[in-house]
Amino acid sequence: xxxxxxxxxxxxxxxxxxxxxxxxxxxxxxxxxxxxxxxxxxxxxxxxxxxxxxxxxxxxxxxxxxxxxxxxxxxxxxxxxxxxxxxxxxxxxxxxxxxxxxxxxxxxxxxxxxxxxxxxxxxxxxxxxxxxxxxxxxxxxxxxxxxxxxxxxxxxxxxxxxxxxxxxxxxxxxxxxxxxxxxxxxxxxxxxxxxxxxxxxxxxxxxxxxxxxxxxxxxxxxxxxxxxxxxxxxxxxxxxxxxxxxxxxxxxxxxxxxxxxxxxxxxxxxxxxxxxxxxxxxxxxxxxxxxxxxxxxxxxxxxxxxxxxxxxxxxxxxxxxxxxxxxxxxxxxxxxxxxxxxxx
Amino acid sequence: xxxxxxxxxxxxxxxxxxxxxxxxxxxxxxxxxxxxxxxxxxxxxxxxxxxxxxxxxxxxxxxxxxxxxxxxxxxxxxxxxxxxxxxxxxxxxxxxxxxxxxxxxxxxxxxxxxxxxxxxxxxxxxxxxxxxxxxxxxxxxxxxxxxxxxxxxxxxxxxxxxxxxxxxxxxxxxxxxxxxxxxxxxxxxxxxxxxxxxxxxxxxxxxxxxxxxxxxxxxxxxxxxxxxxxxxxxxxxxxxxxxxxxxxxxxxxxxxxxxxxxxxxxxxxxxxxxxxxxxxxxxxxxxxxxxxxxxxxxxxxxxxxxxxxxxxxxxxxxxxxxxxxxxxxxxxxxxxxxxxxxxx
Numbered sequence: 001x002x003x004x005x006x007x008x009x010x011x012x013x014x015x016x017x018x019x020x021x022x023x024x025x026x027x028x029x030x031x032x033x034x035x036x037x038x039x040x041x042x043x044x045x046x047x048x049x050x051x052x053x054x055x056x057x058x059x060x061x062x063x064x065x066x067x068x069x070x071x072x073x074x075x076x077x078x079x080x081x082x083x084x085x086x087x088x089x090x091x092x093x094x095x096x097x098x099x100x101x102x103x104x105x106x107x108x109x110x111x112x113x114x115x116x117x118x119x120x121x122x123x124x125x126x127x128x129x130x131x132x133x134x135x136x137x138x139x140x141x142x143x144x145x146x147x148x149x150x151x152x153x154x155x156x157x158x159x160x161x162x163x164x165x166x167x168x169x170x171x172x173x174x175x176x177x178x179x180x181x182x183x184x185x186x187x188x189x190x191x192x193x194x195x196x197x198x199x200x201x202x203x204x205x206x207x208x209x210x211x212x213x214x215x216x217x218x219x220x221x222x223x224x225x226x227x228x229x230x231x232x233x234x235x236x237x238x239x240x241x242x243x244x245x246x247x248x249x250x251x252x253x254x255x256x257x258x259x260x261x262x263x264x265x266x267x268x269x270x271x272x273x274x275x276x277x278x279x280x281x282x283x284x285x286x287x288x289x290x291x292x293x294x295x296x297x298x299x300x301x302x303x304x305x306x307x308x309x310x311x312x313x314x315x316x317x318x319x320x321x322x323x324x325x326x327x328x329x330x331x332x333x334x335x336x337x338x339x340x341x342x343x344x
Numbered sequence: 345x346x347x348x349x350x351x352x353x354x355x356x357x358x359x360x361x362x363x364x365x366x367x368x369x370x371x372x373x374x375x376x377x378x379x380x381x382x383x384x385x386x387x388x389x390x391x392x393x394x395x396x397x398x399x400x401x402x403x404x405x406x407x408x409x410x411x412x413x414x415x416x417x418x419x420x421x422x423x424x425x426x427x428x429x430x431x432x433x434x435x436x437x438x439x440x441x442x443x444x445x446x447x448x449x450x451x452x453x454x455x456x457x458x459x460x461x462x463x464x465x466x467x468x469x470x471x472x473x474x475x476x477x478x479x480x481x482x483x484x485x486x487x488x489x490x491x492x493x494x495x496x497x498x499x500x501x502x503x504x505x506x507x508x509x510x511x512x513x514x515x516x517x518x519x520x521x522x523x524x525x526x527x528x529x530x531x532x533x534x535x536x537x538x539x540x541x542x543x544x545x546x547x548x549x550x551x552x553x554x555x556x557x558x559x560x561x562x563x564x565x566x567x568x569x570x571x572x573x574x575x576x577x578x579x580x581x582x583x584x585x586x587x588x589x590x591x592x593x594x595x596x597x598x599x600x601x602x603x604x605x606x607x608x609x610x611x612x613x614x615x616x617x618x619x620x621x622x623x624x625x626x627x628x629x630x631x632x633x634x635x636x637x638x639x640x641x642x643x644x645x646x647x648x649x650x651x652x653x654x655x656x657x658x659x660x661x662x663x664x665x666x667x668x669x670x671x672x673x674x675x676x677x678x679x680x681x682x683x684x685x686x687x688x
Contacts, residue, residue: 040440092440096384097607119465119479121608132476135463137608144610263441264465264481266488 007031007077007315008293009322011206011244012087012155012177016251017056022063025082025290031315032073032083034111034176034244038093040262043100046093050086050107057084066108070323085322087111087176089156091120091141098137101144110326111176112145113153114138114165117271118264123154123161126187127271131158134168146170151325155188155206155244162194171325172202177244179208180235183228184215188272192235199236204321206244207232211281212272213246218282222295225284226303229313238309242318247290248280256280351375351421351659352637353666355550355588356431356499356521360595361400366407369426369634375659376417376427378455378520378588382437384606387444390437394430394451401428410452414666429666431455431520433500435464435485442481445488454670455520456489457497458482458509461615462608467498467505470531471615475502478512490514495669499532499550499588506538515669516546521588523552524579527572528559532616536579543580548665550588551576555625556616557590562626566639569628570647573657582653586662591634592624600624 008029014036015021025033037053038046057064065076067083076083086109094100094112101112114123114134122138124131134142142165145152152173154162165173175198181189190198190205198205207229214220215228233241256279260271270278286295293314300310324332352373358380359365369377381397382390401408409420411427420427430453438444438456448456458467458478466482468475478486486509489496496517498506509517519542525533534542534549542549551573558564559572577585600623604615614622630639637658644654668676 042439095386095439095607096436098610099607118481119463119476121463121465124476128476128479130476132463132468132472132474135472136613137462140609263439263443265484266442269480 006311007073007319009073009242009315009318010034010247010290011174011204011242011318012036012208013245013247013249013290014089014251015247015249016255018250019060019063021249021290022060022082026063026080028290028293030082030290030293031077032067032085032318034085034087036089037086037109038088039090039116039259040092040264043093043095043097043104046088046104047107050109053084053086067110067322068108069326070319073319073322085110087113087151087153089113089153090116091122092116094141096121096137098140098144101141101150102148105148105150109150110322111151111153111174113156114141115154115158115161116156117260123165124158126156126158128158131160133160134164138165139168142169147329149326149328149331151322159191159194162190163197166194166197166201166203169201171329172204172321173198174204174206174321174325175244176204176206177208177210177213177246178205179213179228180232182231183224184213186213186272189213195232195236199240202240204240204242204317205232205236206242206318208244208246209284209287210246210248211283214284218284220284222284222286222299223302226296226299226305229300230303230305233309238312239317241313242321243293243296243314245287247283247287249289251280253279350655351417351663353417353586353659353662354378354591354634355518355548355586355662356380356552357589357591357593357634358433358595359591359593360599362594363404363407365593365634366404366426370407370424372634372637374426374634374637375421376411376429376662378429378431380433381430381453382432383434383460383603384436384608387437387439387441387448390432390448391451394453397428397430411454411666412452413670414663417663417666429454431457431495431497433457433497434460435466436460438485440465440481442484442488445485445494446492449492449494453494454666455495455497455518457500458485459498459502459505460500461604467509468502469500470502472502475504477504478508482509483512486513491673493670493672493675495666503535503538506534507541510538510541510545510547513545515673516548516665517542518548518550518665518669519588520548520550521552521554521557521590522549523557523572524576526575527568528557530557530616533557539576539580543584546584548584548586548661549576549580550586550662552588552590553628553631554590554592555627558628562628564628566628566630566643567646570640570643570649573644574647574649577653582649582656583661583664585657586665587637587640587658589631591627591631593633595624597623
């Protein structure tokens with residue numbers, strides 16, 4: 001793989017895409033985005049959302065192209081498009097069927113969270129009172145995701161479940177969008193224990209720009225955000241850090257209600273908000289859209305990161321990580337055997 | 345309600361019904377059976393199974409009739425039919441949708457287990473290593489089941505989940521088919537803590553005749569079984585005990601595989617069996633079919649139970665319990681208000 005270092009890869013966005021917003025991302029220099037296909041959707045609903053993306057690929061061929069393996073991201077950059085990585089924020093699309101992991105992988109899905117805030121059939125979500133860790137079915141799903149090359153994401157999962165996923169998974173996992181609890185003690189942010197285990201196992205953290213994950217929320221300063229990346233790099237190593245902006249754009253309140261309450265509650269659940277502060281939070285001024293990635297690059301430079309380090313955080317780490325994550329274990333084995341035969 | 349004491353109600357059977365097997369149940373004096381509509385079935389599959397029962401009601405009107413409220417059981421007896429109570433052994437039929445509780449209640453479902461061996465979206469199953477108790481969604485489902493009048497069954501759930509369900513539910517719950525762990529330490533059997541909490545809250549235990557739940561399995565003696573009922577009555581009170589035979593008949597091995605492995609595992613899970621002993625267990629000689637309830641009645645008499653006590657265990661306790669369980673909370677409220685106005 002050509003290892004050009006100038007890349008911007010966003011580890012998660014949730015945007016109601018228009019041509020204009022994709023153009024913004026392109027103008028902002030974004031080369032690839034992990035997009036959200038599902039929160040609570042079941043199999044057929046998730047497949048419908050995938051079909052809608054297939055339509056977008058046909059509608060806007062000048063702007064976007066699907067990413068099935070990490071070299072597709074380099075191709076996207078070379079053809080001046082944005083590479084789109086399909087991901088689920090919850091395991092609901094596989095329903096109770098282990099065989100759907102492979103089926104959905106064949107439909108292009110490369111990333112799946114094992115739970116979203118609540119208990120799932122595989123793992124506990126971060127908003128539950130008690131965390132029983134990875135379930136019997138969860139162990140099967142991890143093995144199957146490892147086999148087909150679907151990246152395990154524990155962004156919205158609870159602590160013990162996350163630590164167990166790191167341990168059980170034979171391949172490194174990701175937390176595509178969250179920050180350290182030490183930076184801001186949101187329920188969604190992650191303890192040093194989790195971050196350390198993530199880094200030691202070769203995993204990736206996408207640092208989040210969603211105001212509920214930031215110190216001082218919408219008023220968080222660029223300097224504080226970049227200092228947080230600095231101290232996290234000291235904790236887990238800079239190779240394990242990227243951006244997972246969690247940028248949410250162009251949705252009305254009903255979408256936020258769906259994200260938070262799905263179909264599981266008759267009364268509204270306010271998630272990270274509250275009854276008095278229920279709406280979408282306002283982005284920090286220095287990161288209001290995909291046009292603002294240059295601000296983060298400048299902030300990182302100001303904080304003392306070298307150009308090489310900035311390249312890693314902005315995209316190169318995700319690229320290298322996706323290269324290992326999206327290959328099936330069979331392909332990895334073939335590669336490793338080939339390497340061994342060459343060596344001997 | 346007419347309180348005739350001569351009734352046999354089975355708190356759970358899972359039978360591949362034929363006219364002959366229903367005739368056996370009728371000949372055995374059975375007045376009502378809680379039948380299994382689903383283990384891992386999703387909404388549409390469960391509805392299809394309900395439709396199949398509706399066909400059976402049309403096909404065999406001389407033998408069976410649906411039970412929507414407990415007086416239907418008395419009507420069934422008076423017209424010489426077997427009353428059929430619909431139940432789910434798992435919460436899979438409601439999928440992730442709280443609104444499906446009411447919908448499935450309207451289709452006749454009166455009993456639902458919150459989990460079956462594995463973790464569900466509501467509660468932990470008894471085969472999981474860790475038990476996180478009732479989940480956020482689980483609390484919503486319990487409230488909704490309480491409202492519409494759908495009985496919560498924790499037969500296949502784990503200890504903490506069961507204790508929490510008893511505590512959270514505003515109406516008594518049931519363990520329709522299990523025995524005390526003190527009788528035989530099967531994973532599926534229940535601790536004295538659970539049984540005590542169940543009895544104190546007004547709940548019901550259906551004692552099981554499934555060999556994996558019995559001391560000495562298929563060789564369990566009638567005397568040991570009846571002594572177990574005796575000691576359980578001493579622990580939780582005879583009003584809280586019935587029969588939930590868990591009688592399984594006329595299924596081949598593939599059905600057992602479905603019960604155990606559903607769609608959650610690529611490799612077979614042997615549940616209460618093992619690779620070497622994977623098949624359906626042989627029933628004890630003294631309870632090989634629904635024709636053998638008279639043996640249990642005789643055994644209970646031999647153990648020292650009075651005729652009144654035997655009537656309670658064989659059916660009257662379930663009848664009284666179902667009377668309170670299958671009414672919607674609105675109806676219960678109306679009744680209680682009416683009683684108060686009459687009293688004042």
